[in-house]
Amino acid sequence: MTAMVLEQEIPRFSAWIGPALLSFLLAASLVALFAAAATWLVQAVASGPLEAGDRVYRGVRTALGDFAGIATGRVWALARLAVQESLRRNVLVALAVFAVVILFAGWFLDPANVDPGRLYLGFILGATNLLVCTVTLLLAVFSLPADIKSKAIQTVATKPVRTGEIVLGRIIGFTLVGTGLLLVMGLVGWAFVVRSVSHTHELLKTSVREVLDGDGNPAGFQGRTSAERGHRHFVSLDAAGGGRAETFRGHRHAITARQDGEGLAFEVGPPQGILEARRPLRGRLVFLDRQGKPAEKGISVGAEWTYRQYIEGGTASAAVWTFEGLSERDFSGGLPLEMTIRVFRTYKGTITEGIHGTLQVRNPSTQLRSEAFPIVAREHTIDEFWIPRTMNTVLADGRTQQADLFTDFVSDGRLEIWLQCLEPAQYYGVAQADFYLRAGDGSFAVNYAKSCLGIWFAMLIVISLGVMFSTFLSTPVALVASLAVLLIGQFREFIARLFASQVTGDSTIAPGGGPIESLYRIVTQTSITLELDPTPAVQVMKLTDTVLLAPMRVAAGLFPSLSALGTSDFVASGFDIPGDLLAAHAAETLAFVAAFCIAGALCLRAREVAS
Amino acid sequence: MSSAAPLPVGDVVIEARNLSKVYRDFWGRSKKAALKPLDLEIRRGEIFGLLGPNGSGKTTTLKLLLGLIFPTSGEARVFGHPATDVAKNDRIGYLPEESYLYKFLDAEETLDFYGRLFGIPAEERARRAAALIEMVGLTRDRRRQLREYSKGMTRRIGVAQALINDPELVLLDEPTSGLDPIGTREMKDLIIDLKQRGKTVIMCSHLLADVEDVCDRIAVLHQGELKELGRVEDLLTVTGVTQFRVRGLSSEACEEVRAVLARYGGAEIEVGHPTTTLEDLFLEVVRDTEARPGRRARSPAPSAAPRG
Numbered sequence: 001m002t003a004m005v006l007e008q009e010i011p012r013f014s015a016w017i018g019p020a021l022l023s024f025l026l027a028a029s030l031v032a033l034f035a036a037a038a039t040w041l042v043q044a045v046a047s048g049p050l051e052a053g054d055r056v057y058r059g060v061r062t063a064l065g066d067f068a069g070i071a072t073g074r075v076w077a078l079a080r081l082a083v084q085e086s087l088r089r090n091v092l093v094a095l096a097v098f099a100v101v102i103l104f105a106g107w108f109l110d111p112a113n114v115d116p117g118r119l120y121l122g123f124i125l126g127a128t129n130l131l132v133c134t135v136t137l138l139l140a141v142f143s144l145p146a147d148i149k150s151k152a153i154q155t156v157a158t159k160p161v162r163t164g165e166i167v168l169g170r171i172i173g174f175t176l177v178g179t180g181l182l183l184v185m186g187l188v189g190w191a192f193v194v195r196s197v198s199h200t201h202e203l204l205k206t207s208v209r210e211v212l213d214g215d216g217n218p219a220g221f222q223g224r225t226s227a228e229r230g231h232r233h234f235v236s237l238d239a240a241g242g243g244r245a246e247t248f249r250g251h252r253h254a255i256t257a258r259q260d261g262e263g264l265a266f267e268v269g270p271p272q273g274i275l276e277a278r279r280p281l282r283g284r285l286v287f288l289d290r291q292g293k294p295a296e297k298g299i300s301v302g303a304e305w306t307y308r309q310y311i312e313g314g315t316a317s318a319a320v321w322t323f324e325g326l327s328e329r330d331f332s333g334g335l336p337l338e339m340t341i342r343v344f345r346t347y348k349g350t351i352t353e354g355i356h357g358t359l360q361v362r363n364p365s366t367q368l369r370s371e372a373f374p375i376v377a378r379e380h381t382i383d384e385f386w387i388p389r390t391m392n393t394v395l396a397d398g399r400t401q402q403a404d405l406f407t408d409f410v411s412d413g414r415l416e417i418w419l420q421c422l423e424p425a426q427y428y429g430v431a432q433a434d435f436y437l438r439a440g441d442g443s444f445a446v447n448y449a450k451s452c453l454g455i456w457f458a459m460l461i462v463i464s465l466g467v468m469f470s471t472f473l474s475t476p477v478a479l480v481a482s483l484a485v486l487l488i489g490q491f492r493e494f495i496a497r498l499f500a501s502q503v504t505g506d507s508t509i510a511p512g513g514g515p516i517e518s519l520y521r522i523v524t525q526t527s528i529t530l531e532l533d534p535t536p537a538v539q540v541m542k543l544t545d546t547v548l549l550a551p552m553r554v555a556a557g558l559f560p561s562l563s564a565l566g567t568s569d570f571v572a573s574g575f576d577i578p579g580d581l582l583a584a585h586a587a588e589t590l591a592f593v594a595a596f597c598i599a600g601a602l603c604l605r606a607r608e609v610a611s
Numbered sequence: 612m613s614s615a616a617p618l619p620v621g622d623v624v625i626e627a628r629n630l631s632k633v634y635r636d637f638w639g640r641s642k643k644a645a646l647k648p649l650d651l652e653i654r655r656g657e658i659f660g661l662l663g664p665n666g667s668g669k670t671t672t673l674k675l676l677l678g679l680i681f682p683t684s685g686e687a688r689v690f691g692h693p694a695t696d697v698a699k700n701d702r703i704g705y706l707p708e709e710s711y712l713y714k715f716l717d718a719e720e721t722l723d724f725y726g727r728l729f730g731i732p733a734e735e736r737a738r739r740a741a742a743l744i745e746m747v748g749l750t751r752d753r754r755r756q757l758r759e760y761s762k763g764m765t766r767r768i769g770v771a772q773a774l775i776n777d778p779e780l781v782l783l784d785e786p787t788s789g790l791d792p793i794g795t796r797e798m799k800d801l802i803i804d805l806k807q808r809g810k811t812v813i814m815c816s817h818l819l820a821d822v823e824d825v826c827d828r829i830a831v832l833h834q835g836e837l838k839e840l841g842r843v844e845d846l847l848t849v850t851g852v853t854q855f856r857v858r859g860l861s862s863e864a865c866e867e868v869r870a871v872l873a874r875y876g877g878a879e880i881e882v883g884h885p886t887t888t889l890e891d892l893f894l895e896v897v898r899d900t901e902a903r904p905g906r907r908a909r910s911p912a913p914s915a916a917p918r919g
Binding site: 150 | 639674677678679680681695696697698700701703705707709711712713714715716720724725727728729730772776
C-alpha cells in the first residue's frame with residue numbers, strides 16, 4: 001500500500017455537526033428568502049404587489065400543509081412504480097455493462113503493477129461509482145418529464161397525492177434500484193479484487209542459503225521466492241526457518257518452516273498488507289527550523305503543492321509530531337509507527353540507497369529524549385518502525401539509562417516523535433497525515449462496504465438532483481443542469497480555499513488570487529507563485545476579489561461535491577474509513593437530499609402539469 | 612336521456628366564478644384565451660355535459676376544475692375546496708381524454724397502484740380491482756401490459772381507475788372516444804348507473820348524441836365562451852311545433868287527421884314513418900348475430916324504437 005493524501009484533518013462528528021447544521025440552516029434560509037422574493041417579484045409584475053404577497057403567503061402555507069400531509073403509503077406506492085418503471089426499462093442492462101468492465105479489467109489491468117491493490121480497488125470502485133451514478137441519474141431525469149409528456153402524471157395528480165410524495169417516491173424508488181445495482185456490483189467487484197490480488201509464491205530451495213553469525217553459528221536463512229504476477233520477494237528467516245518475505249509491491253508474505261525428511265520445507269503464506277484497513281492514530285505536526293527554533297512551516301522546495309513541507313538534513317531542523325490519547329492498554333508492547341517520507345535531493349548521491357535520518361521520542365512535559373533510532377527513508381513506500389516499550393535515554397553527563405515508554409516518555413497520554421534528516425543538503429518532505437501510529441486494524445470487507453456506502457451517498461445526491469431538475473425541465477436540459485451542478489460542486493473546496501486565501505492573505509492556501517487577480521496574471525503572464533508587489537492598485541484588486549468571492553463562497557456551499565464524498569482512496573490506500581467521516585458524509589447527503597426534495601416538490605407544485 | 616329525478620337545490624358540488632384561462636408563451640405573452648370568464652354551478656347527483664366543438668374550452672374547464680392548470684382569473688371550488696387543493700381528490704374520479712396510464716403496468720397493477728394512492732387497504736383494493744376489471748370486461752386481459760391494449764381496452768381500464776375510490780364526483784373527458792358502439796352504449800349505461808347510485812358526473816364531449824342521451828344539464832361552449840346552459844329537455848324542446856307518434860294508423864285515418872289539423876290552422880311540416888338511430892340498428896344487428904350465429908341478421912324489427 002502507498003501513502004494517502006489527507007489535506008484536511010477529519011474532525012470529530014460531534015464537533016462538526018453543530019457548525020455544519022448552522023451553515024446549512026443559514027444557506028437554506030437564504031435560498032428560501034431569495035426564492036420567495038423572486039416569486040413575489042414575478043407575481044407582482046402580473047398581479048400587483050399586494051396580490052403577489054397574498055399568493056406567496058398562500059403558496060407557502062399550502063406547501064407547508066402539503067409537507068405535513070405526506071403519507072408513507074402513497075410515497076411507497078410511487079416508489080414501487082419507479083422501481084417497476086426502471087425494471088421494465090431494462091435497467092439491469094447496467095449489470096451487463098459492469099460485467100464487460102470486469103472482463104476488461106481482468107484483461108488489461110497489470111497485475112505486476114507497483115501497487116496492484118490500489119490499482120484494482122481504484123478501478124473497481126471508480127467503475128462502480130460511475131456506472132451506478134450514471135444509470136440512476138438517467139433514470140431520474142427521464143422519469144418525470146416522460147410522465148408529463150405522456151400525460152400519465154394527470155391521472156396521478158388528480159389523486160390525493162402531494163407533489164412532495166411524487167418527488168420523494170421517485171427518489172426512494174430510484175434509490176432502491178440503485179441500491180440493488182450497487183449491491184450486485186459491490187459484491188462482484190469485491191470478489192474480483194480479492195481474487196485478482198491473491199497469490200502466493202514458492203520459496204526456491206536452490207536460492208536458500210544459511211546465514212552465520214559472527215561466531216560462525218547458524219543465525220538464519222536468506223533466499224528468494226519464485227516469480228508470480230511479475231514479482232518475487234527476498235526472504236530473511238530466523239534459525240528455525242520462520243519469518244517473512246520482504247515487503248515488495250505493497251505486500252509481504254509470512255513464511256513458515258517444517259521439518260521434512262532431509263531438511264526444512266518452507267511454506268509461503270498469502271499476501272499481507274495488500275487489502276487492509278489500518279486504523280491510524282495521527283498526531284499534530286510542527287516544524288523546527290535549521291537553528292532548532294519553532295517555525296510555522298517547513299522549508300519550501302519550490303513545489304506549488306504545499307501539502308508536504310521539508311526539513312533540511314544535517315541541521316537542527318526537525319519535524320515533530322505530538323500524539324495524544326496514548327494509553328498503555330492500547331500499546332502495551334510499544335508503538336507501531338508507520339511513515340511515508342518524501343526525499344528531495346540537492347545532489348544525486350547514491351540513488352539506489354535511501355537518505356539517512358533519525359527518530360526520537362520525547363516527553364512533551366519533561367523534555368526527556370530517547371536515544372536516536374536510525375532510519376533510511378525510501379520514496380513511495382510506507383516504512384514501518386517499531387518503537388519499543390523500553391529504550392535508552394541519554395543523560396546530561398553522557399551516560400545512557402533505560403527508560404519505559406509509558407512511565408518516562410508519555411505524559412498525560414501525550415508523546416512527541418521527532419524526525420530529523422542526517423545528510424547535509426538533502427531534505428525530508430513530510431505532511432501531518434504521513435506519520436501515524438497503527439492503532440489497530442479493521443476488517444477489509446467492512447471497509448470495502450463503507451466505501452460502497454460512500455458511493456451510495458453520491459448516488460442518492462445524484463438521484464435527488466436529477467429528480468429535482470426533472471420537475472421543471474425537460475429530460476435533456478435536466479440532465480445538463482444536473483451535470484453542471486455536479487461539475488460546479490467539484491470546485492467547491494477550491495472556492496472555499498480561495499476565499500480563505502483572500503481573507504487571510506496567505507497565498508499558499510490557494511495561489512493565484514481571485515477572479516480579477518487571475519485575469520491580471522493571465523494577461524500579464526505572471527506566474528501564480530510570484531507574489532505581486534503590494535501597490536495600491538494591487539490592494540484594490542485583492543479587496544475587490546474578496547468582495548466577489550464572498551457570495552461565491554456562500555453559493556458554492558449549495559453545490560454538492562461528489563469527490564468530497566468519495567472514500568475509495570481510503571480503501572485503496574489500505575486505511576479504515578473513519579466513522580466520523582462517514583457520519584459527516586451521511587449528514588451532508590441527508591441535507592442535500594432534503595433540500596433537493598423540498599425544492600423539487602415546490603417546483604412541481606408551481607407548474608401546471610397539464611398545460 | 613336518463614330519467615330526470617328532481618335535483619336537490621343548494622347542494623353544490625362544483626362552483627366556478629369568473630373562471631378564465633389564457634395560455635401564454637414563454638415570455639408571458641398571451642397566446643390563446645382558452646376559456647373566457649365562466650360562471651357555473653353543478654349540483655349533487657346530476658349528469659352535467661360540457662358540449663362544444665374541438666378547441667371550445669371543454670377540456671380546459673375540466674383541467675381547471677381538477678387543479679391540473681391554474682386559472683388566469685376567477686376561482687373554481689370543488690366540494691367547497693379550492694380546485695388546487697389535493698384534499699378534494701379523495702372524492703373525485705377522473706378519466707382523461709386518452710386514458711393516460713402507465714403502459715408498463717398491467718390492468719391489475721394499474722388499479723392496485725391507483726388504489727394505493729387513495730390509501731385503500733390491500734384486501735379492499737384487490738376486491739375492488741377484481742370487480743372493476745370484471746365490470747369493464749377485461750378479466751381475460753388483466754395480466755397483459757397496457758402497451759398491448761387496444762384503444763378501447765385502454766379506455767375501459769381508464770374508467771376502472773377513475774372508479775377505484777368509489778368517487779362521489781366523476782369527471783369524464785370524452786368518455787366514449789375510441790369505443791365501438793357496444794362500448795359506447797355500455798359507457799352510457801355506466802354513466803346513468805353512476806347517477807342512480809347518487810354520484811355526480813361531469814362529462815365533456817363533442818358527440819352530441821352521447822351528451823343528449825345521458826345528460827341532465829348541459830353547457831355549450833364555443834371559442835372558450837359559454838353559449839348555452841340548462842336542462843337538456845328545456846334546451847331541445849321546440850316550442851310552436853306539436854308532435855304525435857301513433858302506431859298502426861291507416862292511410863285513411865292519416866288523411867282525416869291531416870284535415871282536422873288543417874281545419875284548426877296547423878301548418879303541416881312532416882308526415883311519414885320515423886327512422887331509428889344508426890346506433891340502435893347496429894346494436895340490434897349485433898344482438899341478433901349473437902343470438903343466431905352464422906346467419907344473416909334480420910331486418911330491424913318494426914317495433915324498434917324510432918328516433919326522437
